[in-house]
Amino acid sequence: MAKELKELTRREENYSQWYNDLVVKAGLAENSAVRGCMVIKPYGYAIWEKMQRALDQMFKDTGHENAYFPLFIPKSFFSKEAHHVEGFAKECAVVTHYRLKNDPEGKGVIVDPDAELEEELIVRPTSETIIWNTYKNWIQSYRDLPVLCNQWANVVRWEMRTRLFLRTAEFLWQEGHTAHATREEAMEEARRMIHVYQDFAENWMGVPVIVGHKSENERFAGAEDTLTIEALMQDGKALQSGTSHFLGQNFAKAFDVQFVNREGKLDYVWATSWGVSTRLMGALIMAHSDNNGLVLPPKLAPIQVVMIPIYKGPEELAAIREKLGAIAAELKQRGISVKLDDRDNVRSGFKFAEYELKGVPVRLAMGPRDLAGGTIELVRRDTLAKETVPQEGLADRIEGLMTEIQQNIFDKALKFRESMITRVDTYDEFKRVLDEKGGFVLAHWDGTVETEVAIKEQTKATIRCIPVDAPEEEGACIYSGRPSHRRVLFARSY
The missing domain is CATH 3.40.50.800 (Anticodon-binding domain)
Structure with a gap:
């Protein structure tokens, strides 16, 4: 073990390598034989199970029930919501055949060319489409609403550059999918669930987060509004740690999910979806750990x-x-x-x-x-x-001590986070802070996608969120000089 610690890259020398070393040497996870996928080892999975149990109880305490939906989604379902398919098209794994056979030349097995599927199946990157096709059969009247479902599952997003827990082709998560009779009820659900995530991150993980709205350009594909919790890692980079989406009536219209409302008229259902994943494991590691190894909050320590x-x-x-x-x-x-x-x-x-x-x-x-x-x-x-x-x-x-250590870990992370929030008023100052200090940068933005994209291309910093508690404040956009009404939160991120 002394040798293992000696080989643990020091955090200040190479943060990325320190993280990778720590995940492997602490016995949390390792790369698998399948490129981009991971094996979560027993100690790592024990932490995930504690996360899962706590979150599952929080969901049930807010009226949600667990269900399970298929891993495979017909390709045609993705064609029904244009923004959704555009957002996920490049990450989808596609099943085209259903059978193997022995190679006639004796070289193992091959895909049977006669076993081609009539319609290709997508391995779920997220489940909105299959779930809303299902909800059509469940919902006829306002009496059937709300539907408050969550599922614990695995999903596949074909990532090219992967890192254990933070970005893998297959990962574990939960995804909540709810249906409501009114816009207001659905919006309240989206807000409720982002604060459940905030509660979990801060009071279980010991990780302080900032709650805010994603910019239009950074929203979930098919959402009208995306709420996020943003955490800061010890290297000054942000990590999106959970999202909750107000989907409006987009998926209900795409899958023709209508109900008879209290006035006896047909209306489309209002929807939300929300999720956190094994990426939280990465947040837990990077927010607290040191050159001696992991630092785990007692509530999540196996x-x-x-x-x-x-x-x-x-x-x-x-x-x-x-x-x-x-x-x-x-x-x-x-x-x-x-x-x-x-x-x-x-x-x-x-x-x-x-x-x-x-x-x-x-x-x-x-x-x-x-x-x-x-x-x-x-x-x-x-x-x-x-x-x-x-x-x-x-x-x-x-x-x-369990209570004291839990609080101390949070307080330390909060003190660091607060020290790494910087207000800037000029683009030169913005770039200097990103390069020399990192962390969160509060700056004025003119609200346009072109400005957001230009800043990202030039600095690799993105708008992490528009904080929910951001006060109105007149100013000038740091990039374009055009009027701005509030500051938004920028950072380089994972």
């Missing part, structure tokens, strides 16, 4: 407390193990996950480094002297502070 006995023989081990076992039982009663690592084939120093790398929030170590003296060594992963504390009252202390 192991919240690790116990390491330090001993010379089987008798010492037995006595220490018995004491640690009693402490572990008390912690587990309080809902704290504990691992007692009494492996005898690796040194304690190796274990210390391993659990630092894996981001375990609290490490306890006990030797014969501690056992005799009623003490134990405690190390916090967030600060690496080490102290010797009494065994008496330890469970209370650790229970309090």
Whole structure:
């Protein structure tokens, strides 16, 4: 493990390589035999499961139910919503045949040319089309509304340049798809769900986010409005961490989903969709971790407390193990996950480094002297502070530490984020801040796509969002000089 840590690229030397090293060496994920796809390893998947459980309960608490829809979507469905197909056409994987056969020349198997599908199937990049075709059968009257469905699934977007968790050809996510009787109800749903994501990011992941509207150019394909949560990573780049879309009646009209309203008239349904993905794993890693490895907030850590006995023989081990076992039982009663690592084939120093790398929030170590003296060594992963504390009252202390560490991780990330928000009034200042400091830049924009595209082409910075709490403020666009009514949030991003 010391060798593994030695080989962990330092964050300040090469942030991108540090991230890749950390994902692999901490046992979160690895590249698979399929180009652009990943294997999520048990430790990484345990974090994702904790995310999933928390979010799933939040969805159910807001009235949503889980369902499942097909992986394959008929190609014709994508032709029905022009903006949608334009937005996803270049990322789609297409199934054209349904059978293989042995190669007559004895070279393995080949695609059977006689097994061509009448209509090609798209491996879902997102499920709006198949779901709205289904909703047509579910909805006839206002009494059938709202429909509040979520699905946990995998999707495929054929990315050429991939990075574990952040951008892969196949990834895991949830996608909510709701149907409503009125515009106002659908818009309220879109707002509600972006704040659910904000709650999760800040109170579970410890990642502060800015909530805002995407510019028209950056909206989801087929949406009338897209809300986003934008997080800032430690290298000063932004990461879009969740989106919620008000789809208007676009998909209802494309798939002819009408209902009889309270006035007895036919109307088209109003829609939303919203989702977060395993990209959140990337945000979790990049927002908090350091040169010793992961730093995990206790709420999402698969192991919240690790116990390491330090001993010379089987008798010492037995006595220490018995004491640690009693402490572990008390912690587990309080809902704290504990691992007692009494492996005898690796040194304690190796274990210390391993659990630092894996981001375990609290490490306890006990030797014969501690056992005799009623003490134990405690190390916090967030600060690496080490102290010797009494065994008496330890469970209370650790229970309090879970809350304290969770808050400290958030506060540290928030302090960094606030220090990396810069207001600028000129284009030269804008470019200088991006190059020398990075982070979020608040600047005036004239609202046009051409200005947005020009700035992106020249600086690689995009409008991350128009913050929901952005006050009206008269000014001049940093690029064109034309009038602007509020500042928007720019950044370079993942």
